[in-house]
Amino acid sequence: MKTSLLAAVLLLSVAGMAQAECYADYKAKKDQPLQLHYGVAQVSDANCNKAAAEGELAPRLASDGWTLLNVLSTFGPEGLAERKASAGDYFLRY
DSSP states (O other), X not given: OHHHHHHHHHHHHHHHHHTOOEEEEEEEEETTTTEEEEEEEEEOGGGOSHHHHHHHHHHHHHTTTOEEEEXXXXXXXXXXXXXXXXXXXXXXXX
């Protein structure tokens, strides 16, 4: 009984971790002509801190000609709604 209870608790905790979501809001630019944008992107849970999110986002943005200026913050799904209007076309684009 103890073993099955422990297994059930472990299974639930792993399932909870698998459903965790992490997002980052960032600023990026393009040169000639100068263009700036603010955006929100999903990042992997392993990269749910500013420094790691920069490493994940920079190549995504660069593939479209953008240079990542900085990651402002990382947050969970509870912060999406308040950032959606500000990000506009760049909400979950990269």
